[in-house]
Amino acid sequence: MMNWMLAAILICGANVFSACTNNEDNPVQPDMNLAEKIVGKWMVADLNGEACPTNLKAVVTIVSPTKAYGSISDVYSPMWNEEVEADIKINGNTMDISAKEDDDISHLLNVTVSSITDKDMVLSSEWTILIDGEEAYHETYGSERWVRITNDYEDAILGLWEGRSTGSEGSEFDDGENHRWEYLPDGTFHYYYKVDDEWQLSNDAYSNYFVDGTLLCTRWKNNGEGKEENREWWEIESIEDGVMKWSALRKNPDGTTYTATFQMVKVE
Numbered sequence: 001m002m003n004w005m006l007a008a009i010l011i012c013g014a015n016v017f018s019a020c021t022n023n024e025d026n027p028v029q030p031d032m033n034l035a036e037k038i039v040g041k042w043m044v045a046d047l048n049g050e051a052c053p054t055n056l057k058a059v060v061t062i063v064s065p066t067k068a069y070g071s072i073s074d075v076y077s078p079m080w081n082e083e084v085e086a087d088i089k090i091n092g093n094t095m096d097i098s099a100k101e102d103d104d105i106s107h108l109l110n111v112t113v114s115s116i117t118d119k120d121m122v123l124s125s126e127w128t129i130l131i132d133g134e135e136a137y138h139e140t141y142g143s144e145r146w147v148r149i150t151n152d153y154e155d156a157i158l159g160l161w162e163g164r165s166t167g168s169e170g171s172e173f174d175d176g177e178n179h180r181w182e183y184l185p186d187g188t189f190h191y192y193y194k195v196d197d198e199w200q201l202s203n204d205a206y207s208n209y210f211v212d213g214t215l216l217c218t219r220w221k222n223n224g225e226g227k228e229e230n231r232e233w234w235e236i237e238s239i240e241d242g243v244m245k246w247s248a249l250r251k252n253p254d255g256t257t258y259t260a261t262f263q264m265v266k267v268e
Contacts, residue, residue, distance in 0.1 A: 035065040035090045037116050041152070041213050045120070046145040053257065054233045054248035059149065059212040065090050068097065071212035073219065073231065080219065082187075082210040106130045120147045149213035156239040157183045157211055163244070163264020171260045172250070173232060180267065183209060189218070211236070216246070234262065242266040 041061045044052050058072040061083065069083040086099040097109040109127040116122075126140040160182040165174040180192035180199060189209050191202040205227070207220035214236045221229040234246040246262040 032093060032113070032116055034093050034095070034113055034116065038062050038090070038095070038113075038121075039064065041149040042121070042146040043149050043213060043215060044144065045147045046143075048142055048144075051249055051257070053251045054215075054235055055231070055250070057215055057233060057235075059215050060146070061212070062088065064088075071210065071215065071217070073210070073217040073233070080208070080217075083212065104132055118148065120145055151236075152211075152213050153216075153236045153239050154211040157216070157236070157244070158185060159183065160267040161244055161264040162267050163262060165260065166263045167259060167261035169250075169258040169260055171232075171248075171262070173230065174262075181264070191220070 039062050041059065043059045044057050046052060058070060060068060060070045062068045066088050068086050068088055070086065071082045071084070073080045073082075084099070086097050089096040089098075093113050095109075095111040095113070097111065099107050107127065107129055109125060111123050111125045113121055113123045122143060122145050124140075124142055125144065126138070128135055129137040160180060162178055162180045164178045165171045165176060178194070180190075182190040182192070184190070187208055187210055189207050191204065191207060192199045193202065194200070202220075203223045205221045205223045207218070209216065209218045211217075216234045216236055217231075218233070219229055219231045221227055232248075234248045237245040237247050239245075242265055244264050244266070248260045249257055250260055251257050
């Protein structure tokens with residue numbers, strides 16, 4: 001199983017921002033007690049000074065100086081990983097993170113943290129893919145910024161919700177009408193649309209989701225010949241008093257970006 005964090009850095013770096021900054025742009029500070037400060041839940045926010053689109057984000061939960069779990073569901077590959085385990089070794093302001101994709105393929109990520117606060121951290125990284133113990137790929141990335149996530153909506157999202165897009169830009173899979181989503185504890189969801197004032201369940205071959213922190217990842221495929229899988233991520237801004245709000249930074253083919261938003265209410 002491909003390592004979540006390595007994949008996130010590769011995807012964002014290769015498909016969003018091709019330039020990398022030099023490590024000299026992020027000089028290492030004196031020992032900042034990284035082993036203590038690193039524990040927590042983090043989400044990729046910026047790469048090389050620009051915001052990372054929501055569809056390419058990953059969440060990393062560091063539970064101790066030696067263990068982490070991460071979530072990513074790549075829009076460009078079949079990868080669908082929720083809280084995959086990885087090992088960590090910390091030495092001063094550097095971290096070595098390792099995970100096995102399978103018996104033959106291993107991933108090694110070397111991270112140098114240049115600053116860390118209660119809210120975010122800035123780092124540079126290089127990673128290597130090994131196949132049968134031999135280096136198959138190596139790449140270096142410049143400045144990245146991860147933000148600390150303090151909310152987790154995994155339980156709060158459960159249930160039936162009704163709503164629509166609220167942003168002027170709309171959403172790729174939205175028709176501007178009210179719809180319903182029912183999120184179930186087993187990681188599946190039901191999608192409903194209205195026909196003649198009656199709610200109809202979408203004819204899907206499958207529809208899956210997971211929430212890690214504030215990141216909501218979804219994938220679904222309609223029944224029928226020639227249908228393709230669709231994927232979409234959202235950042236949950238809030239779930240409060242029966243109202244749920246989403247936002248997402250989207251990137252157009254020409255490189256421009258826009259923010260999509262959704263709002264829905266709990267259906268009792």
